[in-house]
Amino acid sequence: MDTADNLAVWVVTPNGLAVAEKIIAARPDTILFYTRRLEGQAATGGKCVDRLGPAVSREFNRFSGHLFIMSTGIVVRTVAPLLIHKTTDPAVVVIDDKGQFVISLLSGHIGGANRLARDVAAIFGATPVITTATDVNRKPAIDVIATEKGLKIENPAAIKTVNMALLLDEPVVVHDPSRWLEDLLPGAVPFSRIEADEAGSLPTAGVFVDDVTADPPPRMLVLRPPSLVAGIGCNRYTPKEEIRDLLFGTLGRFGLAPDSICGIATIDLKSDEAGLVALAADFDVPLTVFSKDELNQVPDVPTPSVMVEKHVGVKSVCEAAAILASRNGQLIVPKQNTRNVTVAIARKDCTSSGSDPAP
Numbered sequence: 510m511d512t513a514d515n516l517a518v519w520v521v522t523p524n525g526l527a528v529a530e531k532i533i534a535a536r537p538d539t540i541l542f543y544t545r546r547l548e549g550q551a552a553t554g555g556k557c558v559d560r561l562g563p564a565v566s567r568e569f570n571r572f573s574g575h576l577f578i579m580s581t582g583i584v585v586r587t588v589a590p591l592l593i594h595k596t597t598d599p600a601v602v603v604i605d606d607k608g609q610f611v612i613s614l615l616s617g618h619i620g621g622a623n624r625l626a627r628d629v630a631a632i633f634g635a636t637p638v639i640t641t642a643t644d645v646n647r648k649p650a651i652d653v654i655a656t657e658k659g660l661k662i663e664n665p666a667a668i669k670t671v672n673m674a675l676l677l678d679e680p681v682v683v684h685d686p687s688r689w690l691e692d693l694l695p696g697a698v699p700f701s702r703i704e705a706d707e708a709g710s711l712p713t714a715g716v717f718v719d720d721v722t723a724d725p726p727p728r729m730l731v732l733r734p735p736s737l738v739a740g741i742g743c744n745r746y747t748p749k750e751e752i753r754d755l756l757f758g759t760l761g762r763f764g765l766a767p768d769s770i771c772g773i774a775t776i777d778l779k780s781d782e783a784g785l786v787a788l789a790a791d792f793d794v795p796l797t798v799f800s801k802d803e804l805n806q807v808p809d810v811p812t813p814s815v816m817v818e819k820h821v822g823v824k825s826v827c828e829a830a831a832i833l834a835s836r837n838g839q840l841i842v843p844k845q846n847t848r849n850v851t852v853a854i855a856r857k858d859c860t861s862s863g864s865d866p867a868p
Contacts, residue, residue, distance in 0.1 A: 516625075517542055517568055518576040521561065525578035526550060528608040528633070532576065535632045539576070542568070562587050574600035574625050584614060595619060596652075596665045602626050604635070612638040618652040619662075648675050651716060651730060654693050660718065660732040661768040667714075667730035674714035682715035684725065687859045689718050689734055720769035720856070722761075735771035736859050738838070740831025741785060742775060742817070742851040749784040749791075755850045756788070763842050765854060772797055774834035776804060776826050797834045804829040812844040831855035 516539040518529045526547055533539045533553045541555030542564060548557050558564035561583075569575070569591045577584040581603050592598050592615070600622035601615035613626040623639050630637040643650040651671040655662055662668065674681050675694070683690060684700035700715065715729035720736045743752055760767055773789045775782070777798040789796035804823045810832075813824035823829070828844050835855035842854035 515540060515572055516574045516576060517572045518578065519561065519565065520544075520547065520578045521583075522579070522606055523547065523550065524606045524608075525604075528578050528604060528606075529553075529576075531608070531633050532629060536629075540572075566591060569599065572599055574602065574621065576602050576604060576625075576629060578604045578606065578608075580605075581612065581614065588615070594665065596662055600625050602629065604629070608633050608635055610638050611635045613640070617641045617644070618650050619656050621656075642676055643672055646676060648672075649693060649695070651675065651694075654690065655732050658689050659735050660689060661735075663731035663733055663766070663768055667728065670728060671714045671716060671730050680713050682713060682729070683718070684729070685716070685718040687718070687734060687736070689732075689859070690716065720766050722764045722766050733766045733768035734859060735769065736857050737765060737769045738772045738774055738831050738835040738855045738857065739770055740774045740827035740829070740834065740853040740855065741788075742826035742830075743779065743782065743784065744849040745782070747782075747784050747849045749787040751847070752784045752788055752850050753791070755845065755847050755852050759842060759845045759852050759854065762845075763854070765842070767792075770794060771857070772834050774799065774830035776801065776821065776823065776830065778821065797830075799830055799833055803833060807832050811840065827851040827853040 516536060518532055518539050519542045520526045520529045521544045526543060529541055530553050533541060541551060541553060542558055543551055543555055544561060545557060545559055565587050584603050588601055595616055596619050598616045598620055600620040602622050602625050603612040603614050611626045611630040613622040615622060617623040623641060623644055626637045626639060639645060652668050671681060680696050680698045681694050682700050683694060683697045715726060716732060717725040717729045718732045718734060720734055725731060739756055741752060757767060770792055772794050774797040775785055777800050779785055780798045785796060801822045807829040810825040810828045817826060818824050828840060831853045832840055832855050835857045838855045838857040840853060840855045845852045
């Protein structure tokens, strides 16, 4: 079972099991784990584990969130060795043995623990316990906004600077040409109206939302929108590394951010091409394929290939696929090629914060 988007609930006592079963009844995406002493008592099935620590270690990164019905101290000692960074760790929520309090412990914003704590508390009338400053003061949090908008955080160390400015009602300088953050940051000041000091730093917090790699001042939080689609063609059995080298080299030459790649596209003949499939998995983006007829319907591709048309039956693979997968967006990088690979980049039309970021 793929549990990447599911929840795990962990219990060690009969009372905890009763609370867990209420959660499972309301959230069918929840998988129960219980210790050996509770074997035979779980009405909803689940998985029996011999020892809590090793089991949590095995399962920690297979779930988007974990609900621990036990003391906070046990949970802290159990998960501490497993933590990497708040931008990648799953949500961790603690519930007391009587189901009175639901505590957002770790990954409150990006991991969604704050939201999860509120949702779970509502199931059985518990009190959600949220301690992040922006939440308790009812202020926006830039990492929450970024997550909701599908923006990738390039330099997470700058999150705290921006959130502190929002908490203190200080101005935040924003570069956001496609308006992903429009009306979401009170008192935002356009970047063009602020000059950096002699050291290149901003006088206040800043946010840079763009798919270009122009160097922003050091204090700016860099958010990458899901706005670029890579159209790729390749010879059969071309290694992933060769395809990746051309793609990254192309992005570098044209000043585009790899974190803004939201899809890879090609001809349907390459749907099972191992290098392309593996590269899409590395980027964690879909591999979209198009038929010859679909590709040939794209008018005026900049660099059609007589050779490709002769052997494959289409005038263009990479450019036409990039345009189609970007929903007829702008082709900003025409065909780049090596002996075995062709790459083109299209930018989706993301002109407002309400744009759909899906490829």
